[in-house]
Amino acid sequence: MKPIMRKPVPHITRSLPQRRPLKIYAFDPTRGRGLGNYMTCQVPYENLRPGPAGKYLAVIDYDSSNKVYYRPVDLDHPAILLGSGLDPSESDPQFHQQMVYAIASQTIDRFEQALGRKIRWSFNRWSSRDEADGVLRIYPHAMQEANAYYSRELRALVFGYFPASELDPGDNLPGQTVFTCLSHDIIAHETTHALVDSQRDFFTEPTSADAPAFHEAFADLVALFQHFSFKEALLEMIKRTGGKIYRSSVEAEAAQSPDGPAISAELTTDNPMVGLAKQFGDAMGMRKALRSALGTPPNSRDLDHVTEPHVRGSILVAAVFDAFFSAYVRRTSDLMRIARSARLALDTADDLHPDLANRLAGIAAATAEHFLNICIRADDHRGLRPHPRR
Numbered sequence: 001m002k003p004i005m006r007k008p009v010p011h012i013t014r015s016l017p018q019r020r021p022l023k024i025y026a027f028d029p030t031r032g033r034g035l036g037n038y039m040t041c042q043v044p045y046e047n048l049r050p051g052p053a054g055k056y057l058a059v060i061d062y063d064s065s066n067k068v069y070y071r072p073v074d075l076d077h078p079a080i081l082l083g084s085g086l087d088p089s090e091s092d093p094q095f096h097q098q099m100v101y102a103i104a105s106q107t108i109d110r111f112e113q114a115l116g117r118k119i120r121w122s123f124n125r126w127s128s129r130d131e132a133d134g135v136l137r138i139y140p141h142a143m144q145e146a147n148a149y150y151s152r153e154l155r156a157l158v159f160g161y162f163p164a165s166e167l168d169p170g171d172n173l174p175g176q177t178v179f180t181c182l183s184h185d186i187i188a189h190e191t192t193h194a195l196v197d198s199q200r201d202f203f204t205e206p207t208s209a210d211a212p213a214f215h216e217a218f219a220d221l222v223a224l225f226q227h228f229s230f231k232e233a234l235l236e237m238i239k240r241t242g243g244k245i246y247r248s249s250v251e252a253e254a255a256q257s258p259d260g261p262a263i264s265a266e267l268t269t270d271n272p273m274v275g276l277a278k279q280f281g282d283a284m285g286m287r288k289a290l291r292s293a294l295g296t297p298p299n300s301r302d303l304d305h306v307t308e309p310h311v312r313g314s315i316l317v318a319a320v321f322d323a324f325f326s327a328y329v330r331r332t333s334d335l336m337r338i339a340r341s342a343r344l345a346l347d348t349a350d351d352l353h354p355d356l357a358n359r360l361a362g363i364a365a366a367t368a369e370h371f372l373n374i375c376i377r378a379d380d381h382r383g384l385r386p387h388p389r390r
Contacts, residue, residue, distance in 0.1 A: 020045040022075070022085035022102040026230045027272050028183045028279040029090045030171040035272060036232025040084050043105040050074040052101045056108055056119070058135045059097045065144040073097045096140045096181050100159065103187040104138060107222065111195050114376040122197045123155050136194055140181035146284065148180040150193035152204075157190045162283070170282025178283040185277040185290075188223035199380055209307045217313030220276055221320055221375055224293050227273045228368035235361045237273050239352055243336060243360050245273055246325040248292065274321070293321040324371045331363050 019042040031037035050072040051059045061070040073086065073094035080086060085102070086095045111119055124134040137156040145160035159181040164172035172178060180186045196218060197204050206212050228234055240250045250269045272278065275289030282288075291310065296302060296318035306312045339356055352360070 016047075017045045019043065020075070022098055023083075023088055024099050024102050024184065025088055025182055026184060026233055027227075028185075028277070029088070030279045030282065031272065035236050036230055038088050039230060039232065041102055041106055043102050044109050048075050052097065053135065054101075054105075056121075056135055057101060057104055057138055059101050059138045059140065061093055061097055061140055063141040070094070070097075070141065075101075090179065090182065093141065096179060100138045100140050100157070100181050100187055103184055104136075104157070104191045107188050107191040107226070108195065110222070110226065110372065111376055114373040115380055119195060119198055121155070121194065122152055122201070125198075125201070141179070146178075146180075146280075148186050148190050150190050150197070152197060157187075157194065159186070159190075164283035165285040168285040170278075170286075170288075172279065172283050176283075178279060180280065183277050183279060184226070185223040186280065188226055189219040189276075192219040192222040196379065209309075209312060212309035213312035214316065215313075216309045217316035218375065218379060220291060220313065220317050222372065224274070224276060224317070224321070225324075225368050225372040225375075228365050231361065231365070233272065234364060235357055237271060238357050238360050238364070241271070242352060243332065243357075245271070245328070245364060246294065246321075247271055248274055248294065291317070294318050294325075298322060320371070320375065324367060327371075328364055328367050331367060332360055335359055 021040045021042055023038065023040050025031070026035070026037045026039045028037075046054045048054050051061075052073060052075045053059065059072065061072060062068075063070065070093035074080065075085065075098065085098050086092065088099075089095045108119060121134060121136055134155075137154070139156055139158050141161060142158040143160045144162060146162040148157070148159045150157050159179070161177055161179045161181075163175045164170075164178050166174045169176065193204075193215060196215060204211075204215060234245070237245050237250065241247050248271055250271050270278070270289065274293040276292065277290040278288070281290040284290075291314055295314045300315060300318075302315055303312070306315070335356060339352065
């Protein structure tokens with residue numbers, strides 16, 4: 001009897017994955033689990049050292065106020081990989097490290113997709129040093145202060161933490177510790193400052209009142225437009241607003257009783273899609289988001305007298321979002337007409353049909369992506385100059 005000859009098993013080459021799923025807060029911890037706030041984002045995959053530290057970023061968790069280093073997270077540990085990262089937590093420094101890495105990586109990826117090329121940090125442009133030494137550092141617990149900023153001198157994004165207002169903390173507990181490194185908007189905003197600085201030398205010099213205002217406005221635009229990539233939150237707001245996602249407030253889930261709201265479901269809420277850094281604003285006693293996509297009314301003359309960079313920049317943010325929401329209204333007008341005629345013919349409730357809500361969400365997300373690409377490419381064109389030869 002002849003022996004059975006088995007064919008050799010061909011060698012299979014396994015390529016690395018393209019994306020790494022990581023859990024984050026879509027907005028900030030005060031939103032809880034509602035509105036898709038506990039979400040998983042997809043960031044470009046890379047082999048990471050504990051920190052995490054990779055090609056562009058290195059998270060260094062040193063708390064200068066308490067003079068302590070927190071143990072760095074290893075996102076390549078099998079248990080963490082299988083769980084798509086650590087679960088969102090306000091009290092776990094390792095999740096804070098994961099959060100800043102994920103949002104900063106996502107923002108960098110957004111720029112690279114829009115520009116069609118790799119980014120290069122400003123402090124590396126003229127340097128001959130090894131690329132591994134030229135990463136952007138991120139300090140998630142840098143100081144006990146209500147502030148966060150980008151520093152070219154430190155080559156770093158610096159995030160503070162502080163106690164919420166005792167008298168009027170909004171959705172926070174009185175005196176609770178608020179971490180700026182847990183706000184999607186603050187992380188995206190500060191990462192954008194570093195990315196804009198990378199486009200050319202002296203781009204951040206305050207040559208006029210418009211220069212710092214532009215940088216603040218552009219960073220806000222990037223953070224706000226990224227809201228519209230959060231599918232669950234966008235879909236919920238479309239359903240709650242009847243497709244009018246530009247409204248700053250959202251009607252209550254239940255009709256109010258004649259004597260006023262009896263339960264929280266009868267309260268009007270804010271629209272998180274158009275607000276920026278609500279937890280920070282609440283903690284400072286403002287009882288609202290730090291800034292808004294539509295904070296300045298159309299045809300405003302505020303440019304004639306406003307000079308503070310954030311306030312002056314909000315005029316540009318409002319103008320861009322006015323154009324964005326107007327484009328969204330025009331692109332969805334036929335669908336809304338069909339929906340209105342169907343409701344009249346069938347005498348149905350005012351709630352949007354799920355298919356219509358999905359169509360509106362797709363158009364809103366695609367339009368937001370187009371506008372963000374336009375903004376990034378326009379800013380890059382304004383700052384274009386040849387890179388030095390190496």
